[in-house]
Each structure stands twice: as structure tokens, then as C-alpha cells.
Amino acid sequence: LLAAVKMSYNVDSPNEMVVDTDDYVGVANAPEKDSVAIINPDGLDQGDSDQQLQDLPLANDYEAMRELVLPPLLDEPKILEDAHNTWTVENWRSMGKREHGPIFQAGGYPWRILLFPHGNNTDQCSIYLEHGFEADAVPDNWSACVQFALVLWNPNDPSLYVHHAAHHRFTKEEGDWG
Template sequence: MKTLCLTTESSVGRMEEEEEEDLVSGTFTWRIDNFSTLNKQTHYSDVFVVGGYKWRILIFPKGNNVDYLSVYLDFAEASTLPSGSTRYAKFRLTLVNQVDSKKSITKDTEHEFVANEKDWGFTSFILLSELCDHDKGYLVNDFCVVEVEVSVRNGIKILEDQETGELIDFRGLGRVEKTFVPFLEEVCSSYPSLLECHKKRSRTFIQCAFTALGRLLCFLKTTKAKDMTRDACKRLQLLWEELETFKFDLVWLEPHVQSVLVMKRRAGRVDRLREDVEILENEIKRRRDVLAAAEVDLEAAKRDLAKAEEEFKIDMDTELGYPLP
């Protein structure tokens, strides 16, 4: 077991994490100070990690359109989820009674977190009037304590109904997308350790692991260097991070993936420099055109000056005088 302590100006958090076969559980405790001064609609805890994933507690101090304290678990990495992926979590939220722990309020639920549904929990956790009643023991010296116990799968669950192709069995390990199988066969024949390292894992875990590996291999095999746009690089990075969570021995693959990402970054720098040169060349041309036009105007002004001087020749020593009748 490992313990991580987190402290901020307005909150104190403590996390404990335990790992079992294909399951990681962790408990995070959040002390919310100066509760009565929280004026924003939402308030987040520090980020904590369970199973390699980042989570937060989210509260609505004044209630989420209700007269209750609203408490949720927030998946802090939802925006980075690859298409078709979810994060499953079974969790228990507790509002600690600081006077009598037996009166602490605990609520359990579970949820599949996706990119557009990143938090889940309880809109009506406790009446605000009860929370703010100092005799109840939930809010003491203007701070309260919220605790969450989270259990997550040690891996990524792929939604089968979001797969793009037919699922078939791969070497008796699980069902993966048919288009991935040739790539998986090729690398597993060359690197048998890929098959050995997960023998003691559950079938669900193995299926998810080889699906993630197949997805990355398929991307590398079907994507050309010229197609590595910024979005493609971002997707490759996400696929790699997804695969890393399954703890394969990837020393043979990592240098290649990183070289692709570095290659694109260098190509991007060349493109940006090329754009800079083109912009400067256009600016020089524009300024030359302006200079040429100015030179034409200057010559015209000189001619006008010469003509005016010719027409206005007088003896500068002559008196101006004045007219007489």
C-alpha cells in the first residue's frame, strides 16, 4: 500500500491505494476549508490518481439547482479518452460526521465515464440546512470532510457496440476486431513475450489489452507519413498512452513510436519556418513596391519643384515697395 498526501490553501486531501488482480482501489479524503465563503457554483478537489487514472471530487456548495449539497466523482482525463473507450469506476462517497462517525452519510454507485459524461454522483446528498447546522457535526469550524473510495479496472474497457468491425477470437485469448488480427499475429510471432506477460490476467483484461495493441499497430500500418497531421499525432499519442496502461513489454516498439512523433514535430517546425520565410519574402516584396512607388512620386515632386522655381525667379535683393497712384 502506498499513501500520498496532498495539501492546498483551501483543502487537504489524503489518498490511499491498494492493488489487486485486475482491480485497483483507492481512498481519497478531502478537507474543505472556509466552506461558507465558497461562492462559485462548483468546487473541485485536488487531482488524485487511482489505477493510473486521474480523478477529482466535485461539489456544488450551494446545490446543483436543489437545496442539497451535490457531490460527484469527476474523471479528470475524460477529454483525452480515445474514441470508443470508457473508464469504469465503482465508488463510494462519504460526508464525514466529525462528531459521531457512525452518523457519516455514505452513498454508493458505479458508472462508465465517457468524454461527454465526465462526472457522476448525487445531486441530493444532504440538505444544506442540515449540513450547515453546527449541532449535526458535518460542518465544524467552517470545514467539512468528503471522502471517496474508488475501484477501477486495471485497464481500459472497450465498448463492443462501438467497434468498427467484426470481432473474432485471437489465439483463445479473447475477441478482438478482425482487422487487428494480422498485425497481432505478426508481432506476437516476433515477440512471444507479448503472449506470456498476461497469462495470469482475466480474460476481460487480456481482451482489452490486445485490442489496444491491435488498434495501435493498425494505426501504424495504415497511416502514411504524409498523413501525420496534428490530429493524427494527437491520436497516436493517445493510443500509445492507452497501450502503456496494460504493462506490455514494449521496448521494441517505443523507440519507433517516439521517432514518428519526433519526426512529425520536426516536420512541423520545418513547415512553420517555411511559412515564416514566405511571409517575410512577401513583406519584402510589398515594401519594395511601396519604395518603387515612393521613388516615382519623388521624381514627380522634383520636376514640379524645378518648374515652380523657374516660374518664380526674382531678385531677392529687390525692395518689396508698395504701389502709388
């Protein structure tokens, strides 16, 4: 599992308050009106499809994955830290219903992966980024705005992976997202 994390704050704020990146997500230098392309699967060339697959990065190429899965932010806020964490999961089938990865630091805060290997009210694996504070030690007014991606890949073949990217304001009351 890989968690790529971007943390930002508003440099114009007198108290350097963390900003919600919802205001910044978008496509850099995008035209005002995007054109619409109609894709006909019958017209696709298998060679083009194979080339596109070859162009995808391997999951363990962290920089390339960051470029692939984390969209650019408009009016890019100051990034406190770019970080990644990898948790190698052993004995998947013997794991419990709810598992936590090891705690890692990013942006000055503790984080960890929350994993439901057999699903969280679903039949599929569920993965979340969660603050790593002890339950009784989360500061009352704590918050962190984070753009992150969760990547699940086969360690024997890092070309086989799935990913999910999100941005979220983590708080004491809402400490996980995925």
C-alpha cells in the same frame, strides 16, 4: 469527502476491455427468492437501535466503510485497484457554487471530486466523482467502469456521515456521476 473506487475489466476479453459492472451487481450467495420481513416500528427496542448505531463504522475507517457502502459484485470481475481519496474541505460557507477537489489516481486514471456545496439544481449539497482529465485531453474512446462511494462526514466527529454508492461507465461524453 471520501471516494472509494473499484475499477474492473473483463479478463476473458482479448483486449481486456472494461466491463460494465451493472451485469455483476447483486448479493453474493443470495437465495433465489428473498423472504419478506414486516417491520413494526412500535415493536423496536431502543436498546437494539442504539446497539446498531454503535456497530456502524466511523467514516475515517476506510476499510470498514468500503465493506459497509460498496455492495458485493456477483461473478466478481478482476479489480484493477481499490483506492480511496480524502478531501478535507475548508471554509464550507465561503465556497463557490462549483468546486473541484484535488486530482488523485485510481486504476491508472486521474479522478477528482466535483462538489456543489449549495446544491446543483437542488437545495442540498451535491457530490460527484469526475474524471480528472483536462477537458481537451480526454482520449476519444476512453471509458472506465467504476464502482464507487462518496462519503461526506464531519471531520470533528466521523460518526456523523452520509454516503452514496454507485457504479458507472465513465466516458469522454459522460465524465461525472454521483
